[in-house]
Amino acid sequence: MKVTVDRSACYGSAECAHRAPAVFGFEDGYGFVRPGQEETADDPRVCEAAERCPSQAILLGE
Ligand code: SF4
Incomplete structure (x- = not known):
């Protein structure tokens, strides 16, 4: 899952970058998914980061 x-x-x-630094970075005031880490939506830390993102900006999907 992506x-x-x-x-x-x-x-x-x-x-997100504090919670799962291997997957999320933070640059120019925005969180981003590190290149090559797009298929990590099944990782519990990524799910937790998505659940706890205060603006629900982290999307998990196909
Ligand atoms: S608002 Fe969400 S996506 Fe943006 S930096 Fe915070 S936790 Fe990450």
Whole structure:
């Protein structure tokens, strides 16, 4: 499953990058999925980051 960050929804709390730093980075005030880490949506840390993102900008899907 794929994980993406909706940049237009992200408001830059950086929590995802703290919670799962191997998958999420933080740059220019936005969280992003590190290149090559797009297929990690099944990882519990990624699910937790998505659940706890304060703006629900982390999307898990096919
Ligand atoms: S946790 Fe959500 S709001 Fe915070 S940086 Fe990550 S994607 Fe953006």
